Amino acid sequence: xxxxxxxxxxxxxxxxxxxxxxxxxxxxxxxxxxxxxxxxxxxxxxxxxxxxxxxxxxxxxxxxxxxxxxxxxxxxxxxxxxxxxxxxxxxxxxxxxxxxxxxxxxxxxxxxxxxxxxxxxxxxxxxxxxxxxxxxxxxxxxxxxxxxxxxxxxxxxxxxxxxxxxxxxxxxxxxxxxxxxxxxxxxxxxxxxxxxxxxxxxxxxxxxxxxxxxxxxxxxxxxxxxxxxxxxxxxxxxxxxxxxxxxxxx
Numbered sequence: 001x002x003x004x005x006x007x008x009x010x011x012x013x014x015x016x017x018x019x020x021x022x023x024x025x026x027x028x029x030x031x032x033x034x035x036x037x038x039x040x041x042x043x044x045x046x047x048x049x050x051x052x053x054x055x056x057x058x059x060x061x062x063x064x065x066x067x068x069x070x071x072x073x074x075x076x077x078x079x080x081x082x083x084x085x086x087x088x089x090x091x092x093x094x095x096x097x098x099x100x101x102x103x104x105x106x107x108x109x110x111x112x113x114x115x116x117x118x119x120x121x122x123x124x125x126x127x128x129x130x131x132x133x134x135x136x137x138x139x140x141x142x143x144x145x146x147x148x149x150x151x152x153x154x155x156x157x158x159x160x161x162x163x164x165x166x167x168x169x170x171x172x173x174x175x176x177x178x179x180x181x182x183x184x185x186x187x188x189x190x191x192x193x194x195x196x197x198x199x200x201x202x203x204x205x206x207x208x209x210x211x212x213x214x215x216x217x218x219x220x221x222x223x224x225x226x227x228x229x230x231x232x233x234x235x236x237x238x239x240x241x242x243x244x245x246x247x248x249x250x
Contacts, residue, residue, distance in 0.1 A: 002091040022098040026059035045070040081244040084237040102135040129223040130198045141166025160185045162225045
């Protein structure tokens with residue numbers, strides 16, 4: 001479940017991401033009543049099997065059976081913040097009645113990683129953001145220059161331009177030096193390799209990522225800027241997550 005809001009005195013409109021039908025919105029009648037059989041199942045982050053009646057104006061939930069309950073995400077404030085960010089991002093980029101099974105799989109795997117991992121939540125967030133770009137067809141270009149399409153050679157440092165969508169070769173950088181002077185990121189070869197590993201293997205890279213605080217912040221800022229520019233996303237839940245992170249640093 002991605003999102004919900006109250007309707008009338010007893011109902012809710014709930015937004016799900018489904019494997020076969022993409023994003024679906026439906027009304028849960030009477031779910032806010034204490035005797036409702038659905039009230040303990042239709043909860044944030046839950047993975048449910050839902051039977052829906054297709055209505056003329058809005059669909060209605062007929063039956064719900066829980067497949068997996070992410071209780072630990074709701075019981076821990078820090079994990080709630082991370083999970084809320086993930087679900088809001090998915091809700092914003094998913095399309096109604098258009099299946100995206102890669103996005104569905106990314107959502108489930110990310111929520112599971114947030115639930116079971118205690119020490120690697122910032123890395124999980126980073127991997128999610130980069131993989132989100134990949135499954136939406138916005139993979140950062142690391143093999144070729146994003147401007148001239150020349151194959152990237154080996155180097156100690158690379159220039160990455162978020163608005164252009166990837167690495168910029170030295171020749172193109174020199175030709176656009178004034179334009180790029182206050183834009184983009186200079187990445188070490190190790191950071192480019194780390195970024196490529198996340199793009200290609202997703203959460204398989206979680207146990208091998210080793211970044212300094214400075215390196216992590218650089219990739220985190222890069223991914224945030226990439227998402228903001230290419231997906232035009234500004235998420236309310238990210239402000240909450242940022243606040244929770246700051247509290248953890250004090």
